[in-house]
Amino acid sequence: MITRTVEDAALALTALGGPDPRDPLSFPFAGEDLLATVRASVRGWRIAYSPDFGGFPVEPAVGEVVADAVRALEEAGAHVEEVPFRLPRDQxxxxxxxxxxxxxxxVEAIETLKAMGFDLLGEHRQQLPPQYLRWLEEGYRLTALDIAHDQQLRTEVFDAVQNVFADHDLLITPTLACLAVKNxxxxxxxxxxxxNGVEVDELIGWCLTYPINFxxxxxxxxxxxxxxxxxxxGLQVIGPRHGDAKVLTASAVLERIRPWRETYRLAAQRELGESGSRG
Incomplete structure (x- = not known):
């Protein structure tokens, strides 16, 4: 979800949280007062900081801003340490x-739509991005063994990230590896x-958020x-499994110490078409 304030995020999660009997992956809501977590403290917390999220190239302009923001958590009483965390595979x-x-x-969605009379590949192929078509073709070629192997790689990523929380309450990384890109x-x-001189996938290789989907x-x-x-x-705050409250608390602390409300004014004044990274 996208909200303007951390408190709004807590309100939204309070409204949306909870199990759904139709979803086998949902779990009971712990009953935490998420609004109270927005007013809580991070004093005494141990926070891990990975400036490259374990192996991503990051532009210096991004790293400098994130490193400065991390100091706000130290000002709030948290113990922040840069950790030698590495992801198990190359970015x-x-x-x-x-x-x-x-x-x-x-692939399933494409075939379902085709069965309903909407042949996207046959009738609207020219409207689909070339990058998407390339990966869709790869999807049609995948075997059961390929998928099983990829799930093993996903587990490797899970284990590496999960190990950070054996000794830390949170993990902090940049959100993106580069400055804003032009639409x-x-x-x-x-x-x-x-x-930063390293080849990345132009689709998501500059986003440090997708590993958490693993x-x-x-x-x-x-x-x-x-x-x-x-x-x-942006700065990414990552919590342990089911640690939504901790993520909200740290995010709210950052909002209080380094308020960002004034940046909305700058965004409103920016001319459309201005951009940062071009590739």
Missing amino acids: RELSDLWCRLIMPLN ADDGNTVGPGTV TGQPAASVPAGLSEQKLPV
């Missing part, structure tokens, strides 16, 4: 893994092909500050 391999993992659902006129927006940890992206070009930079 390019992980971005490919993510694209493969979501393709079976896309394409044709709607097919992609990111840079290289970040693991199921709660996470939030909050404004960390502005670059010298006055472009917004």
Whole structure:
């Protein structure tokens, strides 16, 4: 969900949280007062900080803003330490893994629509982005063994991230590896092909958020500050499994110490078409 304040996020989660008997993966709501967590403290917490989320190239302009924002948690009484955390696979391999993992659902959707009389590939292929078509073709080629192997890789990522929480309450990383990217006129927006001199997948290789979709940890992206070009930079707060309250608490602390309300004014004044990273 996207909200303007952390309190709004807590209100939304309070309204939306809870089990659904139709969903076998849902779990009972713990009954926590999420609004109270917004007013809680991080004093004494142990917070892990990974400036590259275990192996992603990150632009210095992003890293500087995030590192400065992390100091706000120290000001609030938390013990923040930069951890030697490494993801088990290269970032390019992980971005490919993510694209493969979501393709079976896309193949199913394409075939379901075709059975209903909507042949997207046959009648509207030219309207689909070329990157999507490439991965969709890969999805049709995947075997059961391929999918099983990818799930093993996903488990490796889960184990690596989960191990951080054996000794820490939270994990902090940048949200993106680069500054804001320009929206394409044709709607097919992609990111840079290289970040800080390292080749990345232009679809998601510059996003440090997708690995958490492998693991199921709660996470939030909050404004960390502005670059010298006055472009917004995000900080990702990752909690342990079912640790939504901790994520809200830390996010609210950052909002109180480094309020971002004024950045909305800057966004409103920016001319449409201005951008940061171009690739």
